[in-house]
Amino acid sequence: MPRWKNESKTSDEIQSIKRAAVIKQAGLAFSKRGYHNTSLDDVAKMLQVSKGTLYNYVKDKQEILFECHEMALDIGDRAFRFAKDHPGTGAEVLEATLYKYIEMLTGELGACGVLMEVDALRPEDREKIAKRRNAFEKSFVAMLQEGMKDGSMRAVDPKLAVFTFMGAINWMPRWFDPEGRLSGSEVARQMTDILLTGLVTAKPPVHAKPASRFGLKAGAG
């Protein structure tokens, strides 16, 4: 007998609860140890279930990976929706989005949500994910551009900036520990701070200190 959390639901609900549990647990492991370093046996063991059982809920391992990506992107979408509800300057919106995104990723639902493994996806899935991911990144780019237009952010290569953000975020599962020194919210706050402060005009970051020798000046991006 497996050790799912039993709750009284219709069988369809149970089905999808279990399916979600599989995907979440797998995603957690995938993000921490990598897709290929995680066997379905590992996942099954974590769920105290036999490997065969997993196949009652998912078609195959690639589907799990696909769903994980979708989940991560769903979280992204939620972050964007959240931002839309809290309008402001481009910088403010971007900040809100990034913060929310990171916070959710560190939260219970999401800790498992970030994946770097794209090549293992089925080609058709890969395309879908790529499309969404591109859209996701484009939305960030648009926010940056908005910020530059409304003067709340200085000019930088927006694509490069987004790649930088994504990299920093994608790396999180490898070091973030929910039980660790910093809570998810704090991580979200500080990472947002680190990533955005340099780009936001409004706050003349610090007193008038001469620019570094490397010509790294705000607005010089």
Place this chain on the structure above:
Amino acid sequence: MPRWKNESKTSDEIQSIKRAAVIKQAGLAFSKRGYHNTSLDDVAKMLQVSKGTLYNYVKDKQEILFECHEMALDIGDRAFRFAKDHPGTGAEVLEATLYKYIEMLTGELGACGVLMEVDALRPEDREKIAKRRNAFEKSFVAMLQEGMKDGSMRAVDPKLAVFTFMGAINWMPRWFDPEGRLSGSEVARQMTDILLTGLVTAKPPVHAKPASRFGLKAGAG
């Protein structure tokens, strides 16, 4: 007949050139597609060589991975040495290091140099790499702390900041294209800018400032 680049060298030199070619090509593939998504057959095909041939130059796939990690860390060391030769405030030194590191990673030698796959290493190798990587990150942390002490940087959680840097950098191989719109140096300059500007105190961010010694021109982003 394989298609190695032929150059007239002593046989020992040729050996090590070929070995390096194997490692570099493999590393490139590993960083772009992932260690487990790259079979040695793939690598062999890229080198227009049969799979067995690879074994003339490396012991096994894990050794290749190990060497790739070492190469990446060597590059890190070189960045640190470079920084040591160019003293300044904490912020300046950190900036120099980051810039150099990223630039080298995008350069011919290093494009393949960033890897996230640690779990597939042999345990003893994993330990070595972990040790070096920790030292590497600690050096960054130390630079940050130095900067905070000397007032050239504002207070942030230094560990978190370094994780942020590392993530941004580790993600590069997935999007950086040596033939692309931005050269390695430009990427280095802009990423350094994005990552550090927010942390450096005292930039009246902008005015026109003369180019830094690193060819990094203000406003050129």
Place this chain on the structure above:
Amino acid sequence: MPRWKNESKTSDEIQSIKRAAVIKQAGLAFSKRGYHNTSLDDVAKMLQVSKGTLYNYVKDKQEILFECHEMALDIGDRAFRFAKDHPGTGAEVLEATLYKYIEMLTGELGACGVLMEVDALRPEDREKIAKRRNAFEKSFVAMLQEGMKDGSMRAVDPKLAVFTFMGAINWMPRWFDPEGRLSGSEVARQMTDILLTGLVTAKPPVHAKPASRFGLKAGAG
């Protein structure tokens, strides 16, 4: 569906029955054709099972080899225990042991039990096996010496004698046929006879028979 002998047992019992079957079948093949001439595909085919299935029961091919050695040595131990229960002169004890050992090796359990392949063992296993085998041979040597001391055996180089015994026995799997002309017990009886008769005193070995032309003097061992 595989063709294991089905018997109604608990699943754990079945597991270990199957494991034993794998080891026995493999051991049989190993002793008859050699370890390296027997692929796991061969073994699987004999068991009418696919190769992968074997890995449900054993860790790898080396483990099989190891278990085969252990089995053979276990048989040796049982022979020694048997002998201990039937005391007598050194010669009698040795005779009992050899007889029992050979008989068991030819029996159902043991036919597969004699192996010469030691180099293919994992180093740590090799050491274990070597230790046991040495102890095993030393016990034989001790029996011989006991016999010489109590006068029931004539003096020969005991080590050489034991090597001779071991060689004769180790060669058995190459020619012994359970369905053949001689039963295992008969083989045991006759080999023991051939090997020991010459060493047992009681037969005033030579009388005045002149030493052989080759300097081979009775009793001169």
Place this chain on the structure above:
Amino acid sequence: MPRWKNESKTSDEIQSIKRAAVIKQAGLAFSKRGYHNTSLDDVAKMLQVSKGTLYNYVKDKQEILFECHEMALDIGDRAFRFAKDHPGTGAEVLEATLYKYIEMLTGELGACGVLMEVDALRPEDREKIAKRRNAFEKSFVAMLQEGMKDGSMRAVDPKLAVFTFMGAINWMPRWFDPEGRLSGSEVARQMTDILLTGLVTAKPPVHAKPASRFGLKAGAG
């Protein structure tokens, strides 16, 4: 440059000298460590020659094995010829043959001469070797029968006896050390003693000694 022993010979002679060296060295290694545990690289290294060079002298590894078997059987033939030149009772002739055979096998030429690996031979070679080996064993059997007929040996199953001899002899390469405590001749003498003393009459094998508990009666073979 290889390190063959150079001697001034015609090129054909040199060829066959080198060929013999290859076979002998390989045979030595094969007997000690086993055919499959010995790579041609190993053999080449022992001869201080590159692997490719071996192929100037032999067609392939299987041919080497074949030649080793032939060599061992040649030695057997020489032992038989030697025996023919020294007539006597069946027991005496057998003793002479065994002694000579063992002695030669331990000698420089022959230490490598005993091989148990038959399955790795090419089928056609295997047949040839099997034929010769059978003839060889039959000659031994004939000697035994001769001895029984002329009363110089007691009755035992002659096939079984020969298998016993062969096993004891085939095992030698695994323990015999030319530099060891016992010389080849001594080993030959003592093994012959151990193996034959019990079979030679002259020693009224039995007296009224009660049969052992195991039904092992002298002369009952």
Place this chain on the structure above:
DNA sequence: AATGAATGAGGGTTCATTCAT
């Protein structure tokens, strides 16, 4: 639904063999 056994494709590795120099 859950299980555990069985399967087979995929990939790493070794090594006998070939071949250009």
Place this chain on the structure above:
DNA sequence: TATGAATGAACCCTCATTCAT
């Protein structure tokens, strides 16, 4: 003839997937 690099077949092993119970 000698070499050392290259090759490819063979084999071990893992693991996602299937299936009978």
